[in-house]
Every structure is written in structure tokens, then in C-alpha cells.
Amino acid sequence: MKKKTKTIKVDYLARVEGEGALHIKIEDDKVSDVKLKIFEPPRFFEAFLRGRDFREAPDITARICGICPVAYQMSAVHAMENALGMNVQGPLRDLRRLIYCGEWIESHVLHIYMLHAPDFLGYEDAIRMAKDHKAIVERGLKLKKAGNEIVALLGGREIHPINVRVGGFYKVFSKKELSVLSENLKWARDAALETVRWTAKFPFQDFEQDYEFVALSHPDEYPFNEGRLISNKGLNINIADYEKNFKEEHVEHSNALHSTLKGGGSYFVGPMARFNLNFDRLSPLARQAAEEAGLKGVCNNPFKSIIVRSVETLYACDEALRIIESYQEPDRPFEEAVPCRGEGFSCTEAPRGILYHRYKIDESGKILDAKIVPPTSQNQKTIENDLWHFVPKYLDLPQDKLTWQCEQAIRNYDPCISCATHFLKLDIERI
Amino acid sequence: MANSSKPKVAVWKFASCDGCQLSLLDCEDELLAITQEIKIANFPEASRAVIKGPYDLSLVEGSITTPHDMTRIQEIRRLSKVLITIGACATSGGIQALRNFKDINEFISIVYASPEFISTLDKSTPISTHVKVDFELRGCPINKMQLVEVISAFLSNRKPNTPEHSTCVECKRKGTVCVMVGKGTMCLGPVTHAGCDALCPTYNRGCYGCFGPKENPNTDSLAKWLISNGKTSDEMVRAFRSFNAGSDAFCKESQVNEEKD
Known part of the structure; x- marks a missing residue:
């Protein structure tokens, strides 16, 4: 019998942030090559940082990504503070968790409602989905707004906030000023719970893999800015040892560097990794909602990441409310950062997973060297591996359906290609 | 429709x-x-x-x-x-x-x-x-x-209403106390195009030029004034060389200060 030989080609993968392409080659009914091609133009941020003042890092690195600028600012300030021997505690630390809650809500809800849900319900986009599900899309937009309101107040604006600095903030708020956020956040918490219940009912492909999940872990709290880096397969390291344990490779088909575990291989970062490694540190409400959605602390099916993102959105609303409730205005908005020669490391949990920054600075505070590893370059190889295993199961599907399913498998990771190049075009070739 | x-x-x-x-x-x-x-x-x-x-x-x-x-x-x-x-x-x-x-x-x-x-x-x-x-x-x-x-x-086939004055004007309209006069904080507000509603001064920091140069900005005067108040040429280079480094006015001002440095 003649084996299947056909070519599928889509030029531009949509509903991801940035520009990329996927090329899958199928020969004699077998996948022979998978390449997640990133053609987003190279963007030299590490080089731009050399010679700049250490105080400029949060504003410059924010420009790597318009979707998760807070993550860049958080990793930058924590790495600089690490280099300067500072440890910012108390209300300033809480405010940093709060602004991160805002970004998780905004970024997760954008992905759940606008980018990912249309795949499960068979729409090209959320605008078309809104024609049949207006109330749901409106709920999503309002929920997203609740997250953006936190970032806009604490950060000054939603995209590239201006209020974050090494040592703290330029301006802090009174309890009364922060409490303005609570009313919408209470609504948002209910809406997030509804979102968990809504996404749990989606039809899911049966696709589980044996992943190595990597996330921050903190003894007392669900991780944002601090903790050790752990995995479900025995990794347990200080952030300063990151580069001893992970390596970045430059491959020909991508303007993003591929990151792998030394001696291990591909690994998985992001909401599912955090959830699987930190389930017991979610708030009781978020834990209960996850269990009712059928996720009892473990999720190995990346298609279900949409439920996990919804659970984390619920957590972020809950945590934001807790922080506002217990907030006491600090005496001053920041701790003075005095430059000194040193090297600093930080890893924080961006919405899409761990974001590593390392800086070397001289005695005047000038940046000598910078290294940044964004979440999507860490997931790139895992996405390719998923497609190696996913495509053979669905070879009988018509071309357009298979193509759409592959796109969906990529969107499971909410890839941010602008970050990773610091993009996606889909091209399945059957020979 | x-x-x-x-x-x-x-x-x-x-x-x-x-x-x-x-x-x-x-x-x-x-x-x-x-x-x-x-x-x-x-x-x-x-x-x-x-x-x-x-x-x-x-x-x-x-x-x-x-x-x-x-x-x-x-x-x-x-x-x-x-x-x-x-x-x-x-x-x-x-x-x-x-x-x-x-x-x-x-x-x-x-x-x-x-x-x-x-x-x-x-x-x-x-x-x-x-x-x-x-x-x-x-x-x-x-x-x-x-x-x-x-x-x-x-x-509606009309010209967009987006003011072309400086960030400084936005600050005055809001009644925000000038951070440069009041606190000596370096601010690019006098030469920066309006659009953010003078966000940074509202948050106790100087404008860092996100909206690029306004029409006919007097960058030379601002840079000289800042230098006479203790800033360095290197700081001027970095200030004008950020998110609008390629605009004519900011590019030239950064080059002038680079030569001084």
C-alpha cells in the first residue's frame, strides 16, 4: 500500500506573541523532522545593557516584552539587589508580589479567553467567538481589566510600567488608595472561579508526557520572586547555580536560543510546572477549584494548561486581595541602592515560567555583562518534542484539522516569541 | 453597518x-x-x-x-x-x-x-x-x-486629536509640582512629546522620554542646564539614547554629549 505523502503548509502561526513558524516533515507516515522556527528579528538586549547604569535595567529589559514587562522588571531589580547585597522585605516585598499578581491575571486571561479558548470552541479568534458567546468574552475582558488595574495603579501604566526601581518603587500608596482595587478584585475572584469551571468542561486531547517540570519553590508561598529552583526529577539548586545546570544552544532554524538541562535535556516551565511543584502552597480556594476541575495536584496534559492558568488566575486574585487586606504603608517607597562591584542573579516566575537574569556591575554601577533567559526559549525544545509525539497520533486527520491541532499544541505553552528572541509560521511537509 | x-x-x-x-x-x-x-x-x-x-x-x-x-x-x-x-x-x-x-x-x-x-x-x-x-x-x-x-x-475621516506640545505642558495642566525645580530630579519633560499625561512626574520621577522629541525641542539648552546642575555628559548620552535614540533630535544631542565625554 502506498504510504501517505502530502504537504501541509501554513505561513504564519497566529494567536501567539511574536513571529515564528513550525516546520514538520512526515515521510512514510512517520514524523522525520520538527522545527519550531523563530524568525522574529534578533534583538540584542544583552548587548544594549552593557555600559548602562544598573538603575536602567528594569526600564530597558521591560522593553523585551509588552505582555510581561513586570516579569522583566522583577527579575532585573532582584538580580541588581542580589549584586548589591540588598534584601527588600516587608510591605515593599508584598507590593512586588501584588504587581506580579496583576500581570499574571492580565497575561493569563489574555491567553485563556483571547488566544487559547477559541481553539477548544472552534473559532478563529475571540472576536468571532463573541458573536456566539458574548457574555463569556465580556467576562474575560473585565477579568483581564481587573489585572491591568493593579499594574496600572502600582506601575503607572499597564505596558512598560514606570514605577518599579531597584530598591522598591518611586511612589507607594496608602492603604486607602490600594483598597480601591478590592471591589473589582472580589468580582474577579468569582469570575476566575467561573473560568476554572468553564475551561474544565472543554474537550481535551488525550495527551500526557513524562516531563521534567522546573519552577521556583518557596517554603511558605506560591512562588513569584523568590525560592530555590526545583524539578520533579531531583533538581534543587540556588539561583546562582542556574548556569551550572542549564545550557543555551544556538540552532540554525531559530533566532531564539534553545535552553536545555545539562545532562538532562528538554524541560517544561510555566503554569503547569509551578502548579505541579507547588500545589500545596496555593490558597485553599484555588486548590479546591483545581480538585473540582479534576486536577488533584498533578497535570501532565499540556492541553489542560488552560485549566491550570485559570487556577493560577484565581490564586492571583485571592493573593492580591490578601496582600491589600494586610497592607501597611511603608515608611519610604524604596531602599537606597548604593553601587558596588558585584555579580547578581535572579529568577522570577513570569506568567510563562522562570525568567533568569544575571548582571555584572562595576564599582560605579555600570553594567559590564548581562545574561537573560526567557521562559519561551526554555520551553522551545519541549514544544518540539510534544509535536514529535502528538502528530503521529493524528495522522489520519484532514490536513486543515491537523494543522489547527498543531497550532493548538504550540499555543498550550502560551509562547512569547518576542521574548524568546529576544515568532511562528506553520509548515507541515509530508513527503 | x-x-x-x-x-x-x-x-x-x-x-x-x-x-x-x-x-x-x-x-x-x-x-x-x-x-x-x-x-x-x-x-x-x-x-x-x-x-x-x-x-x-x-x-x-x-x-x-x-x-x-x-x-x-x-x-x-x-x-x-x-x-x-x-x-x-x-x-x-x-x-x-x-x-x-x-x-x-x-x-x-x-x-x-x-x-x-x-x-x-x-x-x-x-x-x-x-x-x-x-x-x-x-x-x-x-x-x-x-x-x-x-x-x-x-x-470619521478627520485628523486625530493628539496634542503635539511637551510633557511639561501636561504636567502644568495637571498641577503636578515640577520634579526638576522642586526636587532637582533630571527630567526630559521640556523636550518630550506629550501623550502619557505626564505619568512619571506624577510618580515622583523624571520623564525619561518614552514619547520621543516634541516639535522643535531645545535639547541643547536642557542638556546644558542639567550639566550645570551636576549631571555628566555620559548621563546625557544615556538619557537621550533610550527608546527614541534614532529620532533626529535625540540622536544629535546624544552625539554632541558623547563627543564632550
Whole structure:
């Protein structure tokens, strides 16, 4: 019998942030090559940082990504503070968790409602989905707004906030000023719970893999800015040892560097990794909602990441409310950062997973060297591996359906290609 | 309005962080109303549906940094009745224009281990360097309410109402105490284009120039004044060399100060 030989080609993968392409080659009914091609133009941020003042890092690195600028600012300030021997505690630390809650809500809800849900319900986009599900899309937009309101107040604006600095903030708020956020956040918490219940009912492909999940872990709290880096397969390291344990490779088909575990291989970062490694540190409400959605602390099916993102959105609303409730205005908005020669490391949990920054600075505070590893370059190889295993199961599907399913498998990771190049075009070739 | 008569709008991306096009999706209260009036014909970040051109309006984000993108922008211009750039990258070359002052090969080798795989230009240039642009919306990022104003103006065939005065004027209107006079904080407000509603001074910090130079900015006077108050030439170079480093006025001022340094 003649084996299947056909070519599928889509030029531009949509509903991801940035520009990329996927090329899958199928020969004699077998996948022979998978390449997640990133053609987003190279963007030299590490080089731009050399010679700049250490105080400029949060504003410059924010420009790597318009979707998760807070993550860049958080990793930058924590790495600089690490280099300067500072440890910012108390209300300033809480405010940093709060602004991160805002970004998780905004970024997760954008992905759940606008980018990912249309795949499960068979729409090209959320605008078309809104024609049949207006109330749901409106709920999503309002929920997203609740997250953006936190970032806009604490950060000054939603995209590239201006209020974050090494040592703290330029301006802090009174309890009364922060409490303005609570009313919408209470609504948002209910809406997030509804979102968990809504996404749990989606039809899911049966696709589980044996992943190595990597996330921050903190003894007392669900991780944002601090903790050790752990995995479900025995990794347990200080952030300063990151580069001893992970390596970045430059491959020909991508303007993003591929990151792998030394001696291990591909690994998985992001909401599912955090959830699987930190389930017991979610708030009781978020834990209960996850269990009712059928996720009892473990999720190995990346298609279900949409439920996990919804659970984390619920957590972020809950945590934001807790922080506002217990907030006491600090005496001053920041701790003075005095430059000194040193090297600093930080890893924080961006919405899409761990974001590593390392800086070397001289005695005047000038940046000598910078290294940044964004979440999507860490997931790139895992996405390719998923497609190696996913495509053979669905070879009988018509071309357009298979193509759409592959796109969906990529969107499971909410890839941010602008970050990773610091993009996606889909091209399945059957020979 | 009947579906077929709605204007076709496309959103295009070049080298950028996606933040300016995200601003459209960040219009949570206005987004569904806007999509009642326009047909989203090409917006890959939000939709996998692609409707072929020509387009009534193209919103362009990002700067030109690769040989391929130089050709792509020509094709987009050919397909677009009205072309509007959104944000500092598309309007002045953005933060990517920092490469314009350095040797690009050195940059490639700092970030990428195998430089032979990389295809890039040695300069990051705004869209207007390559094609005719009908309107430029400033900002890093753009102000989303200004984006709504630009789309509304396009729909009613009028000029967008986006003030061209300085950030300084916005501050005075808000009644914010001047951070430079009051606290000696370095501020680019006197030479920076309005659009953010003087955000930074409201948050106790000086303006750092996200919206680029205003019309006829007296950067020379500001830089001299700042230097006479204790700032260094190196600080001036960095201040003018950030997210609008490729704009004529900021580029020149940074070069003048670099020579002094």
C-alpha cells in the first residue's frame, strides 16, 4: 500500500506573541523532522545593557516584552539587589508580589479567553467567538481589566510600567488608595472561579508526557520572586547555580536560543510546572477549584494548561486581595541602592515560567555583562518534542484539522516569541 | 453597518515587543465596540483568520531591522490605503536603534554563539525611512486611548486629536509640582512629546522620554542646564539614547554629549 505523502503548509502561526513558524516533515507516515522556527528579528538586549547604569535595567529589559514587562522588571531589580547585597522585605516585598499578581491575571486571561479558548470552541479568534458567546468574552475582558488595574495603579501604566526601581518603587500608596482595587478584585475572584469551571468542561486531547517540570519553590508561598529552583526529577539548586545546570544552544532554524538541562535535556516551565511543584502552597480556594476541575495536584496534559492558568488566575486574585487586606504603608517607597562591584542573579516566575537574569556591575554601577533567559526559549525544545509525539497520533486527520491541532499544541505553552528572541509560521511537509 | 462595508483593518509587526498592538487588546471596555465598526482582516496576535488585502487601514508596529522586513513593508504599503505607525519602534526605530551607534557584529557575537545563522541590518530604522506614512502615533508604549482616538478619527475621516506640545505642558495642566525645580530630579519633560499625561512626574520621577522629541525641542539648552546642575555628559548620552535614540533630535544631542565625554 502506498504510504501517505502530502504537504501541509501554513505561513504564519497566529494567536501567539511574536513571529515564528513550525516546520514538520512526515515521510512514510512517520514524523522525520520538527522545527519550531523563530524568525522574529534578533534583538540584542544583552548587548544594549552593557555600559548602562544598573538603575536602567528594569526600564530597558521591560522593553523585551509588552505582555510581561513586570516579569522583566522583577527579575532585573532582584538580580541588581542580589549584586548589591540588598534584601527588600516587608510591605515593599508584598507590593512586588501584588504587581506580579496583576500581570499574571492580565497575561493569563489574555491567553485563556483571547488566544487559547477559541481553539477548544472552534473559532478563529475571540472576536468571532463573541458573536456566539458574548457574555463569556465580556467576562474575560473585565477579568483581564481587573489585572491591568493593579499594574496600572502600582506601575503607572499597564505596558512598560514606570514605577518599579531597584530598591522598591518611586511612589507607594496608602492603604486607602490600594483598597480601591478590592471591589473589582472580589468580582474577579468569582469570575476566575467561573473560568476554572468553564475551561474544565472543554474537550481535551488525550495527551500526557513524562516531563521534567522546573519552577521556583518557596517554603511558605506560591512562588513569584523568590525560592530555590526545583524539578520533579531531583533538581534543587540556588539561583546562582542556574548556569551550572542549564545550557543555551544556538540552532540554525531559530533566532531564539534553545535552553536545555545539562545532562538532562528538554524541560517544561510555566503554569503547569509551578502548579505541579507547588500545589500545596496555593490558597485553599484555588486548590479546591483545581480538585473540582479534576486536577488533584498533578497535570501532565499540556492541553489542560488552560485549566491550570485559570487556577493560577484565581490564586492571583485571592493573593492580591490578601496582600491589600494586610497592607501597611511603608515608611519610604524604596531602599537606597548604593553601587558596588558585584555579580547578581535572579529568577522570577513570569506568567510563562522562570525568567533568569544575571548582571555584572562595576564599582560605579555600570553594567559590564548581562545574561537573560526567557521562559519561551526554555520551553522551545519541549514544544518540539510534544509535536514529535502528538502528530503521529493524528495522522489520519484532514490536513486543515491537523494543522489547527498543531497550532493548538504550540499555543498550550502560551509562547512569547518576542521574548524568546529576544515568532511562528506553520509548515507541515509530508513527503 | 453591513459587514461588507466595514473598513478592513490590518495589524502588522516588525521588530518590537508586541506591546503597542497589545494596547488594542488592552482596550477592554472599547474592544467589542471597535470590532462592530471595523473588520479585523489581518491581526495574527489575535486571530488565525487572514483576509486578503487591499486594506483600508494598516497599523504598523516595530522597526525595520532585517533585509526581509525591508521588502515586506513595501508590500504592506502597496496593500494599504492608510498606513499608521504605532509606537516608538515604528516611528523612530525604537530601542533597537541603540545598535545604530555600535558595531552590529560585536552585538551579534555577544548574544548569539553562532553568528553565521543571524541575518540582520546594522541600523534599526523607522517605517517612514522606507515608505510613506500617513500618521505616526508616538509612545513606548502608545497610549491606548490615543489609539482609540486614531481609529475613531480614521473612521470619521478627520485628523486625530493628539496634542503635539511637551510633557511639561501636561504636567502644568495637571498641577503636578515640577520634579526638576522642586526636587532637582533630571527630567526630559521640556523636550518630550506629550501623550502619557505626564505619568512619571506624577510618580515622583523624571520623564525619561518614552514619547520621543516634541516639535522643535531645545535639547541643547536642557542638556546644558542639567550639566550645570551636576549631571555628566555620559548621563546625557544615556538619557537621550533610550527608546527614541534614532529620532533626529535625540540622536544629535546624544552625539554632541558623547563627543564632550
